[in-house]
Amino acid sequence: MSQALRHARYVLGENPVTAIAFALFLLLLLLAVFGPALAPYDPLASATTSALQSPSARHWFGTDQLGRDILSRIIVATRLDLGIAGASVILAFAIGALAGTAAGYFGGWTDRLVGRAVDTVMAFPLFVLAMGIVAALGNTITNIVYATAIINLPIYARVARSEANIRREAGYIEAARLSGNGEARILLAHILPNILPIMMVQISLTLGYAILNAAGLSFIGLGVRPPTPEWGIMVAEGASFIISGEWWCAFFPGVALMLAVFCFNLLGDGLRDIVDPRMRT
Amino acid sequence: MSDIALLEIEDLAVEFRTRSGTVRALERVGFSLSRGETLGIVGESGSGKSVTAFAIMGILDAAARVTAGRIRFGGLDLLAANEKTLQEMRGRELAMIFQNPRAALNPIRPIGRQIEDILIRHANVLPAQARVAAIEKLAAVNIADPERRARAYPFELSGGMCQRVMIAMALACSPALLVADEPTTGLDVTTQAVIMDLVADLARRQGMASLLITHDLGLAMDYCDNIAVMHAGHIVEIAPAATLFRAPCHPYTQKLIAATPRPNARLADLLAIPGGLPDLRRNDLPPCRYSARCERRGKDCDTPLRVVDLGAGHRVACQYPL
Amino acid sequence: MTPLLAVDELEKHYPVVARGLISRFARKKPAMLHAVDAVSFAIARGETVGLVGESGCGKSTLVRLITRLIDPTAGSISFDGLDTAAVPARRFGRSALRRRIQMVFQDAEGSLNPRFTAFDAIAEPARRLARIPRDALKARVEEVADLTGLSRELLGRFPHQLSGGQKARVGIARAIVVEPQLLVLDEPTSALDVSVQVVILRLLDDLKRRLGLSYLFVSHDLNVVRLLCDRVLVMYLGKIVESGPADAVFANPAHPYTKALLSAIPTFEPGGKRSGLRLVGEPRSPIDPAPSVCRFYGRCPKGIERCATAMPALTAVAPARQVACHYPEIGGATV
Numbered sequence A: 001m002s003q004a005l006r007h008a009r010y011v012l013g014e015n016p017v018t019a020i021a022f023a024l025f026l027l028l029l030l031l032a033v034f035g036p037a038l039a040p041y042d043p044l045a046s047a048t049t050s051a052l053q054s055p056s057a058r059h060w061f062g063t064d065q066l067g068r069d070i071l072s073r074i075i076v077a078t079r080l081d082l083g084i085a086g087a088s089v090i091l092a093f094a095i096g097a098l099a100g101t102a103a104g105y106f107g108g109w110t111d112r113l114v115g116r117a118v119d120t121v122m123a124f125p126l127f128v129l130a131m132g133i134v135a136a137l138g139n140t141i142t143n144i145v146y147a148t149a150i151i152n153l154p155i156y157a158r159v160a161r162s163e164a165n166i167r168r169e170a171g172y173i174e175a176a177r178l179s180g181n182g183e184a185r186i187l188l189a190h191i192l193p194n195i196l197p198i199m200m201v202q203i204s205l206t207l208g209y210a211i212l213n214a215a216g217l218s219f220i221g222l223g224v225r226p227p228t229p230e231w232g233i234m235v236a237e238g239a240s241f242i243i244s245g246e247w248w249c250a251f252f253p254g255v256a257l258m259l260a261v262f263c264f265n266l267l268g269d270g271l272r273d274i275v276d277p278r279m280r281t
Numbered sequence B: 001m002s003d004i005a006l007l008e009i010e011d012l013a014v015e016f017r018t019r020s021g022t023v024r025a026l027e028r029v030g031f032s033l034s035r036g037e038t039l040g041i042v043g044e045s046g047s048g049k050s051v052t053a054f055a056i057m058g059i060l061d062a063a064a065r066v067t068a069g070r071i072r073f074g075g076l077d078l079l080a081a082n083e084k085t086l087q088e089m090r091g092r093e094l095a096m097i098f099q100n101p102r103a104a105l106n107p108i109r110p111i112g113r114q115i116e117d118i119l120i121r122h123a124n125v126l127p128a129q130a131r132v133a134a135i136e137k138l139a140a141v142n143i144a145d146p147e148r149r150a151r152a153y154p155f156e157l158s159g160g161m162c163q164r165v166m167i168a169m170a171l172a173c174s175p176a177l178l179v180a181d182e183p184t185t186g187l188d189v190t191t192q193a194v195i196m197d198l199v200a201d202l203a204r205r206q207g208m209a210s211l212l213i214t215h216d217l218g219l220a221m222d223y224c225d226n227i228a229v230m231h232a233g234h235i236v237e238i239a240p241a242a243t244l245f246r247a248p249c250h251p252y253t254q255k256l257i258a259a260t261p262r263p264n265a266r267l268a269d270l271l272a273i274p275g276g277l278p279d280l281r282r283n284d285l286p287p288c289r290y291s292a293r294c295e296r297r298g299k300d301c302d303t304p305l306r307v308v309d310l311g312a313g314h315r316v317a318c319q320y321p322l
Numbered sequence C: 001m002t003p004l005l006a007v008d009e010l011e012k013h014y015p016v017v018a019r020g021l022i023s024r025f026a027r028k029k030p031a032m033l034h035a036v037d038a039v040s041f042a043i044a045r046g047e048t049v050g051l052v053g054e055s056g057c058g059k060s061t062l063v064r065l066i067t068r069l070i071d072p073t074a075g076s077i078s079f080d081g082l083d084t085a086a087v088p089a090r091r092f093g094r095s096a097l098r099r100r101i102q103m104v105f106q107d108a109e110g111s112l113n114p115r116f117t118a119f120d121a122i123a124e125p126a127r128r129l130a131r132i133p134r135d136a137l138k139a140r141v142e143e144v145a146d147l148t149g150l151s152r153e154l155l156g157r158f159p160h161q162l163s164g165g166q167k168a169r170v171g172i173a174r175a176i177v178v179e180p181q182l183l184v185l186d187e188p189t190s191a192l193d194v195s196v197q198v199v200i201l202r203l204l205d206d207l208k209r210r211l212g213l214s215y216l217f218v219s220h221d222l223n224v225v226r227l228l229c230d231r232v233l234v235m236y237l238g239k240i241v242e243s244g245p246a247d248a249v250f251a252n253p254a255h256p257y258t259k260a261l262l263s264a265i266p267t268f269e270p271g272g273k274r275s276g277l278r279l280v281g282e283p284r285s286p287i288d289p290a291p292s293v294c295r296f297y298g299r300c301p302k303g304i305e306r307c308a309t310a311m312p313a314l315t316a317v318a319p320a321r322q323v324a325c326h327y328p329e330i331g332g333a334t335v
Helices: A002-014 A016-038 A070-106 A108-123 A126-137 A141-167 A171-178 A183-219 A231-242 A248-275 B049-057 B083-089 B111-122 B127-140 B159-171 B189-206 B217-223 B241-246 B251-259 C021-025 C059-066 C118-128 C134-147 C152-156 C164-176 C194-211 C222-228 C246-251 C256-264
Strands: B005-018 B021-034 B038-042 B064-073 B094-097 B177-181 B209-214 B226-231 B234-240 B307-309 B315-317 C005-015 C032-043 C048-052 C074-079 C101-104 C182-186 C214-219 C231-236 C239-245 C315-318 C321-323
Touching: A016 A070, A016 A248, A070 A108, A070 A141, A070 A183, A070 A231, A070 A248, A108 A126, A108 A141, A126 A141, A126 A183, A141 A183, A171 A183, A171 C101, A171 C118, A183 A231, A183 A248, A231 A248, B005 B049, B005 B209, B021 B049, B021 B064, B021 B209, B021 B234, B038 B049, B038 B217, B049 B064, B049 B094, B049 B177, B049 B209, B094 B159, B111 B127, B111 B159, B127 B159, B159 B189, B177 B189, B189 B209, B189 B217, B189 C256, B209 B217, B217 B241, B226 B241, B226 B251, B234 B241, B234 B251, B251 C194, C005 C059, C032 C059, C032 C074, C032 C239, C048 C059, C048 C222, C059 C182, C059 C214, C101 C164, C118 C134, C118 C152, C118 C164, C134 C152, C134 C164, C164 C194, C194 C222, C214 C222, C222 C246, C231 C246, C231 C256, C239 C246, C239 C256
Parallel strands: B038 B209, B038 B226, B094 B177, B177 B209, C048 C214, C048 C231, C101 C182, C182 C214
Antiparallel strands: B005 B021, B005 B064, B226 B234, B234 B315, B307 B315, C005 C032, C005 C074, C231 C239, C239 C321, C315 C321
């Protein structure tokens, strides 16, 4: 274990950008957990008298069209955005990894079935598919999670499938059969633990995409409903004010989105370096 | 075998910078090779034999640093030469074949084309004539039906054939020196014999010198004029093949021979070599890196190592040679 | 006395997948790759039999058939009188015979799960096959580690933290922890340095005597086979072409292929190589081979008319020696 930590510290030390991403990730996590307590103002409290004020000492990020403090809304939205992204990624991972591993390991009909299902999902422009699912099922947070999970399934299934396929003929798998393991046990106890590290990297990389998805759906009105603070909605609402010069309404939530996605992508790269140095680009 | 030294290496030292320290991979490595001579470099894993080969070709890893020594090839100082000069030399005067033949060939280009590339680049062959020349080269390495095979991709060929293709590519410009890094490891023993015979035959016909890097002492004995034994980055002994086997002078050479399965030796006759390789990252390595494992260790072993010349091309680096 | 392992007319044929749309729909009988063809031999208790042959000769397939990782297409395998082919490979893991036939792999590193410690790797078969309860497991693993010369502190390490020799020992320990009777060793030392190889070979020899094991020792290195084996089988393109006591076969090979193999190995005489017997050309195709043509015909330095019209059968040419050749020669004299 300590060797893994030493390796982790080395990677973080070698690559300052990864260290920054890691720090940012911790910050986001902090905001997600303690958000409402840290926000200076009530994110839902509207005060039309102080609407559309530019960033000042009182409101660091300014106020929006209903006089709500944008900084507070951004902080509180962290929990929702990360939550949606996290839940959908975990769901996509659980189903996709299992299906993909089974497909890669058993081959034959399992592979064909999973392959066709994945192909079907990927045949659609993924965002449009998410839109369609949410439109059909309704604008609730659960449905957003389902939709985002479905469109992220294929990538996990594919990675799991190719990793399982490589390992299927490995020496230690034959040795496991000689040790009396049945096929199911081999899948769970030998193959899965070995592909988990690579899947973890994939999780981190997809988290960024999932956040964008959730924000994108909200942006077009198919996501979270107002007045719930969420980065995507905030950008959508703020977009109409850019022309009239009130840039801060869309800018700050946009920056928050960008930083979060950036953070997860860099984290994914760093994780990959920690987990498997051979995959380094 | 002429007396003019084609390749002269003096006092070569190479280090690798790694996460866990600096590995002193080679130290005071020196030998020379004449035109037409075949020298075998024999050692176990970690002995530095491949590093030596890569240093000669100038293809060491980016983490490597040559900290001392000179490599002179036909009068040219290879370590001081710039990359452009080296690129001219490689393929034309200096060629190398590698351990995994399939991995050394471009998988998406037919093998005939790969040979043509070399001929056009280094032998000044006109593109119009390159195809015929390439087929000739394939025939020279005894590939049957060379016209058809020239259109094949590496994955369609067996390991032995890929190795022949690599030899054809290496020898296309009749280089003066061929460096062969474990060329037959992974090939069947019958294929190995055929490939080695081929290389020996072509070397003799073209007057080419060759450097054979191998862990297989038996192979070196069969195909090399002289053999250099390496241990932990040092050359411990150099001698003509027959002398090395009959009368080794370095304790490690003797132990290596005793551990190698050979005809007429029973399991009880084979001896293990005690101890293990020293950690090459240490700053306090003794002058003789074998001394920690050596049964003949004496107080002189802590003094700087000297090379004893026993005459007739036999040299040993030991304070207490056998 | 029933032999420990008796293989009779064992066959493994693989259908060659047709390429191209037309042939797929043509419903012709697919071409078959004859990986193992009509192989028969036996291993007695306590005997060490060597299996030599080059790539493509079918020894890996034969090994997987014997260890019941795959099923034969024809023929029988009896272990201690019991028909092992009766239990399909898929279910063999649960059979009582599983623990009696074990294997040591060529690539020790690849045969160890990178996420298992040495202890886990050795304990797994002990738990699953020998059903050793948890509290007795540690003692048993340590016992076997001592037997194989693996120091106990290495048991907590992962494969990438072990040297080549240590990994080899873990592989051997894992194979013997369930007290098998037949151990199949698939090139166990080919990836090791020469000095480590001696130690491991000595260990295998020692274990054989102490635990009363029988070995099927597969190797392409004839010098190594000579050291450990009582008898040797030579395979070529799916068939056994020669069998007999190791010393006799190496001193006086009867089959031309065995002769070629022996003359290809290093002689340790300087310059001695340049005069050996060499095989030219490529081996015949193992796909749908002509049933009445000797597999070695075309590459064989002899090659007489009869070789192209009748498949030579494995017949006795001397006490305990069998050869599949129409014109076998022992020491220059036709037998």
